[in-house]
Amino acid sequence: MPGPGYYWIGKEEEKELLDLIQARYLFRYGDPKDPAFKHRVKTLEEEVERKFGVKHALAVSSGTSALITAMAAAGLGPGDEVIVPGYTFIASMSSVIFNNAVPVLAEVDDSLTLDPADVEARITPHTRAVLAVHMIGNPCDLDRLGAIAKKHDLLLLEDAAQAFGGSYHGRRLGTIGRLGAYSFNIFKTINAGDGGMVVTDDAGLYERAFGYHDQGHLPLRMGVEVGQRSVIGQNFRMNELSAAVLVAQFRKLDALIERLTALKTRFKKQILGLPGLEFRRLNDPEGECHTLLTVFLPDRRRADAAAQKLGTTTVAHSGWHVYNNMENILGMKTINPKNNPLKHPLYKGRAEYRKGMLPKTDGLLERAINISVGVVDRGLGSAFGINLESSDAEVDAQAQTFRKVVEQL
Structure with missing residues (x-):
């Protein structure tokens, strides 16, 4: 974890x-x-x-x-x-x-x-x-x-x-x-x-x-x-x-991020070119922290199948980071009902909360798998991957495991 x-x-x-x-x-x-x-x-x-x-x-x-x-x-x-x-x-x-x-x-x-x-x-x-x-x-x-x-x-x-x-x-x-x-x-x-x-x-x-x-x-x-x-x-x-x-x-900190960068680079090079595999777009490739490697499969079926074989889940089913899984937010379950901001007399808006209300987000997360580089967390869907102590041989082995799973879909 x-x-x-x-x-x-x-x-x-x-x-x-x-x-x-x-x-x-x-x-x-x-x-x-x-x-x-x-x-x-x-x-x-x-x-x-x-x-x-x-x-x-x-x-x-x-x-x-x-x-x-x-x-x-x-x-x-x-x-x-x-x-x-x-x-x-x-x-x-x-x-x-x-x-x-x-x-x-x-x-x-x-x-x-x-x-x-x-x-x-x-x-x-x-x-x-x-x-x-x-x-x-x-x-x-x-x-x-x-x-x-x-x-x-x-x-x-x-x-x-x-x-x-x-x-x-x-x-x-x-x-x-x-x-x-x-x-x-x-x-x-x-x-x-x-x-x-x-x-x-x-x-x-x-x-x-x-x-x-x-x-x-x-x-x-x-x-x-x-x-x-x-x-x-x-x-x-x-x-x-x-x-x-x-x-x-x-x-x-600098040494940590340098190590994460090296690990992610080594792993990613070995899965480049896999048919149908896409990587999360980076708004500034030089500025990311490299704690996870996020990939997209072509559709939900193949993403679910790959995740299952890898012993993890797609991001959509990962837990507390996806709005669909936040029943206390969707139901605005404040510990005191009087503190519900939706019911405050100063609030004149119409915010709503329901499962499936963000179809673009849902579609992306259903196809996404998080591969651990430095954060091993089932709550993020990153139960498969590597960590800071992984050797080159261990990185290579995990990368090849991922390749084989995707190639066999």
Whole structure:
């Protein structure tokens, strides 16, 4: 089930944790006057800011809390619609709902990211934002989505939970929209079991995000226990333990992506030219994270047959990343029915949720198989493939297994 970072947890992470245990400061806010306090959360934020070229990074407790915080900071709320893809992790939709706004589901194209033409067709007078989800490491078409957002005066937000370390035309994913969100759970590029981050170049949005993630405190709380509270907030803080692991993992990021790229290139070369086989289109081949290799078979029957022989499933049947399988979203099953954003008096739109409502997305996912390169996850349909520790011989063997299965269809 793990993602890339899992395989490279080693002595560096162990040392970070041991140093932290010896210092005994596990809370984000230690004594700034005590040289034993390690400032690992702050260190992580500062290293991401420098490496990614973004002005503000805010470490939080999970990718979901990062999305909720980003949307809260952006001012989304009752009556607002946010366009999200029908192929994404459920948090991309639930985070909208937690802000009392309404997710509007849109089609993906053959990149398995938002279809810009369909996004524009779904804009209504109630639309406030577009959530660009860089699904399974592939950047969205941010040029077209950005142009659409500008044309219609919408916020462009980025969900880069599955694409940490990726880029689009040289700029890091997550840093291009008004706010971006990352995730650091076990399935992601780097991981600390759980964790997340919000990034933005806007100082005002950063201050709002900081207050929301920490009971309304201003960023000045970095060294001050009691200070002015700007808003009523949550407790989405990251602790020093998670940050310590992530500092070590983050310093391996370039090497991780280099290894993923080499593995994927070797595997892909051996299945090129198979009759009827197509590869997912990449909006920026230089910027993807290479965690998965997604292929399309000519039709659903052959895709199902191939997946069964490989011991996996097509993407359509993979689980929690496909809108058809999200019965709690389709039924808007908020824990308190009074919090259903569709029934809020400020909402005047007509968003709907039903199985089969995105035929283009359904057709693509029924023909798609995800081959693991760095993320082994049945929930993504990537139970077959390789991982960071695979030898050249193991990569070659798996590639030949795939070839034989497809050739015998």
